[in-house]
Amino acid sequence: MSWLRIRELVRKEFIQLFRDKKNRPLLIIAPFVQLLVFGYVLSTDVRDVRVGIVDQSRTRESRLLMDALNANRTFRITQYTNHPKELDEVLLRRKVDLALKIGPDFSERIRKGNSAPVQILADGSMSNMASLRIAYTSLVLEGFNQRMIEERFKQRLDYGKIDARIRTWYNPNLDSRNFFVPGIVAILIMILSLLLTSMAIIREKEAGTIEQLIVTPLRPIELILGKTIPYIIITQTLMIIVITFAIVWFSLPLKGNFFLLIAAACLFLLSTLGIGLFISTISATQQQAMMTTFFFILPFFMFSGFVFPIASMPTVIQWLTYLNPLRYFLVIIRGVFLKGVGMEILWPQFIAMMVLGLIVFISAVKRFRKRLD
C-alpha cells in the first residue's frame, strides 16, 4: 500500500470537489439551512395554545378559572362566545387548539361543595400535541382546585399528603430543541457521507476513469481509501462547524467531551462510508445512486429514535433498530451534549457501532474489490 498514491488521490478528489460549482451549495449552504430549518421547525414543545371559551356561568368563579388560564404563559384565550355551537365551529376550523365549556351551574356546584364539571375539547387530529395540551390544562385546573379549596376551608390541607417535587435533569426546561438539534448533526453527517462517497465513485464509473485506474498499479484498497478519506475529512470538518454553530446560535449546551463526539462520528462514518461503497457497487449512474441512497436514509431516519421513540415501536421493529448505526450515534451525541456523560456510560453504544461499522465496511470493501477485478 502506497500512502503517496493515496495522498495524490485525496488531493485530486479535493480539486474536483471544489472545482465543481454545483458542490459548493451542497457542502456549505445545505448543512446550515437544514440545521436552521430543523432547529426552528422541529419542535414538540407546547406553547401558545389558543383557547376558546363558552362561559354560561358568568360568575366570579368562572372568571377566576379564566384568569388562571390566561395567567399561564402557555395559554391564550382567543375566542369568547356564548354559543356552544360556535365553539365547535372554531375548533373545527382550527381557530383554537382547545375549547373550554363552563356550564351555567358551575359556581353553584362549587359553592355547595359539589364537583363542578368543565368540558374540555381538544383537537385530537394531532394526537401527540392534544395529549400534551390536555395534560397542561389539567395542571392549571389542579392549581385552580387547590385555590378554591383553600379559599373555602381556610385551613391547611396538605398534611399526610404526597408532595411531589419534580426536577427534570439534563434538559430542565424540557426544550425539545435541545433534543432535536444534536440529532440533526447526526443526520447531516449521515446524509453527506452516504451521498458524497457513492457519488465520488459513480462519477469515476460514468467517466470511464475507473477502468483506466484498474490498469495502473493503484490497488483497490488504495482506491477505496483515496475515495473515503476526503469525505471523512469533509464530514468531520462540517460536524465541527455545525456543532459550533448550534452552540452559538441555538445556545445548545455541550456538557460533555467534544473529542468523544469526534471519535463517535469516526465509528459512525465506518458504517455510512461502507454503505456508500456498497451503493456504488450496485449503481451504474448518479441518479441510481441518489435513489438508492434515499432508500437507505429513510429507514435509518425513521427507526433511529430521532423523532419517534424506539420504545413506542412494535417489538420486532425494536429489535431491528439494533442494526441501525444511527440509533447508537444518537444516544451518544445526545448523551454527550445534554448529560455530559463519557465512555463509562456510553461504551455499549461505542462497541455496537464499531462492530456494526466494521462488518458493513469490510463486506463493502470485499464486494467493491470483487467488482474491480
Place this chain on the structure above:
Amino acid sequence: MPGYANNPPRNSHFPQAEVPAVHLQDVSKHFGSIEAVNHVSFHVVGGSIVGLVGSDGAGKSTLLRMIAAMVRPSSGTIQIHGLDAASHKTGIKPLIGYMPQRFGLYLDLTVEENIEFFMDVFGVFGAERAKRKERYLGFSNLLPFIDRLAGALSGGMKQKLGLACVLAHEPKVLILDEPTNGVDPVSRQEFWGILGQMRQEGMAILISTAYLDEGEQCDQLVLMHKSRVLEVATPEAVQSHYSSLEEAMIHRIQEVDEGLMHEQFGL
C-alpha cells in the same frame, strides 16, 4: 498512403529480442457459452507495431483487455516480458500502458493535472516529472493548452492527451484499442507520428484499428474474425495479389464465412 509520408520509416527487418514483449499462447476467453477469443497465439517484439484488424465483434477488445491484465483468460497464457499476466498482475502493470477507445480522462481537471495524476499513480517523481510532462505533452502539441480543462478539449486532443497520460510512465508495451476512432485525419497523423517515435525507442505497440490505411503502417497485422485469428503476416503479405488491403481482408473474411456455411449446412 497519402498523409503519412513524413513518418519515420518502418523497420525493414524485425528487431528480434530474446524474450518477446508480448507472448500469447493458445489464449481463449468465453463468457458463458459465448466464445469471445478462440485459441489465439502470436507475439509482439519490442520496437514494432502490430495491428489488430478484423470485423466488429471479432474479439479484438477482449483480447486487448486480457493482455492489459484487466480480464483473465479462460485458458492459455499471456506473458509480458516473460511475466505471466494472470499471476503477476502487479508486476506487469508498470510495464504496460493501455488506452481504450474512450480514454478515461478527468474532464474536470486540467491537461496538466491529468498527466500529473497519472504520473503520481505510477510513481513518477522528482526531476523526471517535469521532463516527461514536457516531452509527452510536447509530442501531442498540448503544451499551449496545459491549463485548459480536459473537458474543453476537442476529440482529437483528448485522445492525444490520453496517449500522453499512458506514455508518461514509459511503458514497455503499449496497448491501444481503436484509439483513433472518430479522430480527424490531421490528429490521426500526429497520433501515428508519436507511435512511430515510440517504436524507434523500442516500445512494443499493439493497436486495434478500423482504418486500414493505419493497418498499412504496422509491421505485422493480426487478422481476426469470429473470435479466431485468420492470419498473422506483414501488411504486404496480407494484401498479396489484391489491389488494396481492404479488398484482401474482405475477401479473406468472406472465404471463412462461406467455409463455415459449408460446414454447418453441408453445402
